[in-house]
Amino acid sequence: MLFRCARHAGYRWKGTTMDFQLSDRQRELMDAAREVYRRKLEPLVSDDSVEGVHALRWTMAEQGLLGLNMPEAYGGVGLPLLDTLLIIQTLQSCAPILGGLAHRTSTGAVGAIAEYGTEDQRQRFVAPLCRGEIGISIGITEPEAGSAATAMKTRARVEGDKVILNGSKQFVSFVNYNQYTVVYCRFGNTGRARDIGAVIVPHDAPGFSHSNGTLNMADELLFELYFDDCEVPRENVLLDGEAFGKLISVYNAERLGSVSRMLGSAEAAYDYALAYSQERRQFNREICDFQGIQWMLADMRVKLDAAKLLTYRAAANASATGLPVPAETSIAKVFTAQAAKEICDDAIQILGANGYTKEYPLAHRYAEVRGGSIYGGTLQIHKNMIAAAILDRRISQWKKD
Ligand SMILES: Cc1cc2nc3c(=O)[nH]c(=O)nc-3n(C[C@H](O)[C@H](O)[C@H](O)COP(=O)(O)OP(=O)(O)OC[C@H]3O[C@@H](n4cnc5c(N)ncnc54)[C@H](O)[C@@H]3O)c2cc1C
Incomplete structure (x- = not known):
């Protein structure tokens, strides 16, 4: 009935600019990032000393993994926002420090300098950041x-x-x-x-x-x-x-960088739990034979795919200079932050007591994604912003005197 009414009313789906398939090139970029991790970065990621992180930065810069969306004129890779986020997500799933460095040197504080800085500031800050010299x-x-x-x-x-x-x-x-x-x-x-x-x-x-x-x-x-x-x-x-609005419009790209990190961690937790469920045996069979486990895996996968699609939409619809639409950013952030917590929590459940120990990576993955509901604007603040966009009016949170 609804569809017939819609057709009579001349309703036409307007669509978005988003393509629901990642291109071959985007998949190659993700594979290449994984390959660099295996060949060059894996031995370096466990050293979190200041010197260790500097060494990691240098190596990432050498491999073209810093300044992913920064202009090539300043030593960046010049990728569009979506491709940048795909690499951040991939590196985060390999090791959180890598996702963090790729994020901070691409969609992090540097974004405001690249967008609004003077030529001198871009030369002094964006270029050395892309070379791995500063953070x-x-x-x-x-x-x-x-x-x-x-x-x-x-x-x-x-x-x-x-x-x-x-x-x-x-x-x-x-x-x-x-x-x-x-x-x-x-x-x-x-x-x-x-x-x-x-x-x-x-x-x-x-x-x-x-x-x-x-x-x-x-x-x-x-x-x-x-x-x-x-x-x-x-x-x-x-x-x-006169700059808060300008700073926040760039900060929305930073928010999507953090969302991609949550996606990377949630995906790593899901992959880990899936593989574990196919090996761990109880009652003389693999635990993935139990429907209770299968439904958890299904829920995790549904949430992961939905979170990816919302995030990729926000990135694909960003302006030519990589500034995303605020409401789409908030929607991706609210859904992904919630989904990532639930996925990591289910992953811990699938591993039983092992999942709850620090010997296994899932407790740390949960702790990482938990912060995503707080930093970059809490989920409640983002829901306020989504509501303001739906109702198309400014909704002040300030108490009137
Ligand atoms: C891991 C991590 C890294 C961070 N890194 C940085 C950083 O590098 N730089 C930086 O500047 N900051 C950083 N932050 C700080 C972060 O941005 C703030 O924690 C965040 O903005 C929330 O502020 P608050 O912690 O003071 O919470 P509060 O503002 O005190 O909020 C407390 C609670 O009240 C709710 N609340 C407040 N106002 C409203 C409202 N109007 N409607 C509904 N609910 C409301 C909040 O949602 C929350 O649940 C980081 C935080 C974390 C957790």
Whole structure:
């Protein structure tokens, strides 16, 4: 009935620009990334010392696995967003540190420099990042400004050829391995989002310091950053206000990079549990013979495929410069973050007590994907944004006085 009404009303499916098949070239790129892992990277991934991560960066740069979507003019690979995400997902499934490095040097903080930076900034930051010489963190969150990011208080004041920062950030990732942080901060005094801009702060700048870090569930350190009359050359100002919208539009590509990492981890957990279920025997048969296990495998596969399709849609529909549609990004993020937790949880269940120990990789995979419901905007914040897109209006979360 519904279909007949739709036909009479002249309803026509408009479709999207997404092609539901990955091309041969995209599959080759994923195979090539897996091959580089086997040949060059596998022996390096267990060394998480600062020197070990630097060695990994150099090797990845040499193999063309950093700056995947960065312009070739600055040493990047120049891939479209979807191809970039496919490689991040593949590397993440091989080893989380690889997905993290590919993500941070492609869709990470560097994206804002590539999009809005001056030619000098691109030469000084994008090019060495693609060569594996430097790493760049992103500092947005503050003690009083988590989900309410625009409540940030860190200030920047331009004085002659310098910019002076005061304030603090928290929960900043990878600071121990990186040399710079793109710090979101206020340039004006209106108290509004329009004051917000960003400065590229070197970690050896006078007045900059950071905590020793707090370990998260996935055994990664999250850092507090302190700016105490921190002096940075003025040419490191990336955007001096009126920039929150611009920064967030690039940040949507970063969000899809994290979503691809969750996909990679969920896929690795699924593959591991599937293989285990075909080997482990109880009641004199493989446990994959039990319908209880088969239904878990089926649920995991359905969620994995659906999460991939939503993520690939968001990437395929990105603008020519790789900026995704915000609502499609949020939809991919909400579904994948939830699906990845459930897939890793089922994978642990399939392994029984082995899955729950740290001898097997699944507890760590679960811990990694768990953070995805919190960083880059919590799932609740993304659902707020999806609702605003559906209703086509701005829905302020701020309490009115
Ligand atoms: C692994 C990891 C890595 C991170 N890396 C970085 C980084 O590199 N740089 C950086 O700047 N930050 C980073 N963060 C911080 C992250 O961005 C923040 O944790 C996130 O924005 C949420 O802020 P919060 O933790 O203060 O939670 P809060 O904002 O205090 O939220 C607490 C709870 O309230 C809910 N809530 C809040 N407001 C609303 C609302 N309007 N509607 C519905 N529910 C709401 C939230 O969904 C959440 O459940 C990282 C976090 C994690 C977990």
